[in-house]
Amino acid sequence: MATEILMPALSPTMEEGTLAKWLVKEGDTVSSGDIIAEIETDKATMEFEAVDEGVIGKILIAEGTENVKVNTPIAIMVEDGETVTDAPASAPVAAATPAAVAAAPAAAAAPAPIQVDNTPDWPEGTPVKQQTVREALRDAMAEEMRRDDTVYLMGEEVAEYQGAYKISQGMLDEFGSKRVIDTPITEHGFAGIAVGSAFAGLRPIVEFMTFNFAMQAIDHIINSAAKTLYMSGGQMGAPMVFRGPNGAAARVGAQHSQDYAAWYAQIPGLKVVMPYSASDYKGLMKTAIRDNNPVIFLENEILYGRSFDVPEIEDFTIPFGKARVWRQGTDVTIVSFGIGMQYALEAADKLAADGITAEVIDLRTLRPIDYDTVIASVMKTNRCVTVEEGWPVGSIGNHLSATIMERAFDYLDAPVINAGHDR
Amino acid sequence: MAAKKTSATANVSAEELKKYYHDMLLIRRFEEKAGQLYGMGLIGGFCHLYIGQEAVVVGLEAAAEEGDKRITSYRDHGHMLACGMDANGVMAELTGREGGYSKGKGGSMHMFSKEKHFYGGHGIVGAQVPLGAGLAFADKYLDNKRVTFAYFGDGAANQGQVYETFNMAALWQLPVIFVVENNQYAMGTAQQRSTSSQEIYQRGIAFGIPGEAVDGMNVLAVKEASEKAVAHCRSGKGPYILEVKTYRYRGHSMSDPAKYRTREEVQKMRDERDPIENVRSMLLTGGHATEDELKAIDKQIKEVVNASAEFAKTSPEPALDELWTDIYA
Known part of the structure; x- marks a missing residue:
């Protein structure tokens, strides 16, 4: 049966190329691995090998032709003793259909009421x-x-x-x-x-x-x-x-x-x-x-x-993705984690002396992050300061700022501040 | 096919020899088909073919037992076929389809099979070496008498983590065989341009790891050397280095025009040293198989390979929501 030889893709990005040279002519017998043509891509001249054995029945694209699209039939290969007119070429195999483009995310809806899990890490009265x-x-x-x-x-x-x-x-x-x-x-x-x-x-x-x-x-x-x-x-x-x-x-x-x-x-x-x-x-x-x-x-x-x-609980565990609210407050939310909590709690003490009550949240885990606890708090206090030791560019605080903007923009009375300095 | 009692060589039966012929030819035909599908645009991204190196993995696998582990780099199709993974699943992963070993999310370089103890398929040059030692660490920890084959190339042999691993593998007597597939070119850089000491197997001396070099175009030589290496590891004596001198006929990947070597060099290797032709002539001249028997093997392989290509074309693209699965266990 005759088979079409298709213009190959010779690199991950190649869409077309120049059929620079045929190294075989009609009537030649080729076997798997024989180099049959040279093809120029955007970055190099590549050798094109036969993958089946047979006879070159007809060359469809002359050498020197530029801009030959990938998968264009460039020659027809027949079996020994067969000619091109004997057998109609088989249909070329279609390229893979690209996956459909993902639908755009739905427009943000009004924020749903947030249910925050406030259960303490251990029951009251535990030694x-x-x-x-x-x-x-x-x-x-x-x-x-x-x-x-x-x-x-x-x-x-x-x-x-x-x-x-x-x-x-x-x-x-x-x-x-x-x-x-x-x-x-x-x-x-x-x-x-x-x-x-x-x-x-x-x-x-x-x-x-x-x-x-x-x-x-x-x-x-x-x-x-x-x-x-x-x-x-x-x-x-x-x-x-x-x-x-x-x-x-x-x-x-x-x-x-x-x-x-x-x-x-x-x-x-x-x-x-x-x-x-x-x-x-x-x-x-x-x-x-x-x-x-x-x-x-x-x-x-x-x-x-x-x-x-x-x-003193046997087998005491804490789930990931659950922040801990160390201190309740109504005027500003301070979000931190790790040793940053030490500064956050000290700041809250000083603010209290000025009559400002800060809510202090310890994220504890950063992937996953308990966004809900932060958002619910900001909706209540309308202000937020993030505290971390890391440098500010691309920081956890930056990410929280963006999340608060997306989910609680209308609740903010002031810009979110990321405590940090790097120059 | 009745088993023949005659031995092809001192240590190998005709049946074994035919199996090596079959396994090597399967890899070659599979890879040729993969190259063809790449040319048709059905395989995207990178695609590194194993053509020319078939005797390495087939010889090594001949010494493996059930439960032994293997891990390699991105040039991994041959290793998967040789350890018994299904050609359909491998080819469908190359085309990025749902029926592939990684559901279309790994591609040519990243496939795995727990069932066949194949641990990838790794794209960072040299990373599979400590990972492979880690597989052996687990075997030693669990005391299960298994060994691990950690394959890497002459290019990876210059990565620092290889020597960090040699040190710990020797220190902890890990049952790992470091298989250096020396195909003489690290992408486009010939070994003498990148490597100060050419005998990679000797690099274990500093760590007290025995090593040897073997002709990787001769499956029987590879098998014999790997049996020795496996016996060493399985008996608890620690790691072993096997440098297998081989040659890749194709470019580093499908997009490599391979201008760093002459066509004559490649042709000479194909004509004079081809590992499959080598076994084929051994079978025929020794009277261990007839032309018809070998033709039947060729035909059967062609059917398997064509079926894998068909499967790889018809298996559906992964669903879009697969983008979000398997990120966490």
Whole structure:
């Protein structure tokens, strides 16, 4: 049967090209792999190989012809002994139909009443104990490692040294060197190994001595951990936690002080947590370890030694995407997370002295973000200030400003302010 | 086809030899068809063909056991076919259709199969090396006696993360075989222009990882070397490096005019060293198969490949809302 040889697309963007030269003539026998023509694309001259065996029955497009559209029949190939007139050419195969263009999003409707989940993290009357962030983190990891054998901790100095910041104190003794693993100083490599082990069913907790060092590993965090579930059509992903101190500590210089909250919060496929209090460190870390997605858990060195109330509840967890309102107020909403909460709460105290009541919201998780709690508060106070350590361009505060503008524009009495300065 | 008792070589039966012939030819015909569909505009984006390198993956797979894992780069079609993944699902992923292994969301470079223990399909050069060591880490952690084949090219061999991984794989005695598919060109850069020491298999010496080089155009040589490597890993002795010297006939990707080498160089390799022709003549001259038997294999492969192309053309485009699924588990 005769088949049409079509003008090939020789690059992802090629729509037409020049049929520069025929290397075969009518009547020639060709086999798979033979170069039959040279075709000029916008960037190069390419050789065009036959993919079937047969005889060149007829050349339809003469050499030297410019602007030949992709998929135009350029020759007809016949079987040995056949001529073009013997057999009508088969219909060329149609190119794939492009998917229909997505419908434009519907125009924003009037804001629906917002239902905010105000349930407290633990029931009233629950006994609490004072615990440091450091202890709460260790307890959370240890509890989850007792609960699930596939959870392991890996990082620099996590085992014998008991953690560079003593977060993993006692864990080597309890779980042994199989599950509490010291790594060489090689963030890119051990992050990749941890992601691979997560593909295969383990649940690694990767400690970075600081998130500044995780920049060496960011390719595996984003390209390998965050994107694989999507690219595999849901077949496999990376259930794991990347954790460590983030943001400024004290006098450690610009290379050890960056806040990565906005960087990671931008990435679909990641979940991002940045707690302030010890109870949140505990409850959110336990949720992070159980989550089936890669979770970025941003800690703070200055907060490690701070004490907070932690409920004495067996298996205490906090869901992602639920902000905590630390202080009720009616005049202005202050939104923050992580150590920014310290400044937000101090500011609220000072404002109170001036007779201004501020509502203070701790986002706790930055992907997902509890927008509803913020919007409902702004609808009540009509003003909003965001507080974060990170640089302002492309910050969480910028994103909240845009969201508030989209969802509560008519409720604002003043522009949203993002506290921050970068020049 | 009755199993023949005669042995094609000291270690290989005629049946095995025919299987290698079949598996290599399937990859070649599949890739030729993929090139054709690309030319018709049915495959978009990047498409890196494996033609010329077939003996590498077929030889390695000959030494694998059920449950062993494999991971590779973006030049991954051959690996998937060799480990038994379905040609229809691979071809339909190339055309970005719903019936593809990643529902059309991975494309040529990103396919996976939990069932066949194929962990991708990775587009960042060298990233699959620590990921592969991580698969082996999990096997060691779970103590299940499985090994992982982590494939990468001579180009990836210059990535720093490869050596970070060698260090940890040796330190922790991970059961991983690092397979360097040295096809001599990192995209358009010949190995001698990019690589200070040409013997990549020797780069494990610094870490105490044994390595050897093998002729990647000879499937039996690859098989023999990989059996040795697998035995080393499975017995708990840690990683192993196998540098397989091979050659890709086509450009780096479909849009590569391959002007960095001569047509004569490619033709010489095809004429003198072709891995499929090599086995074909071994089968015929040794009397292990007749022309008719081989023709029957060719015909059967052609049917499988044509059916995969048909499936890849007719499987529907993914629904638009697939854009928003599989982002979170």
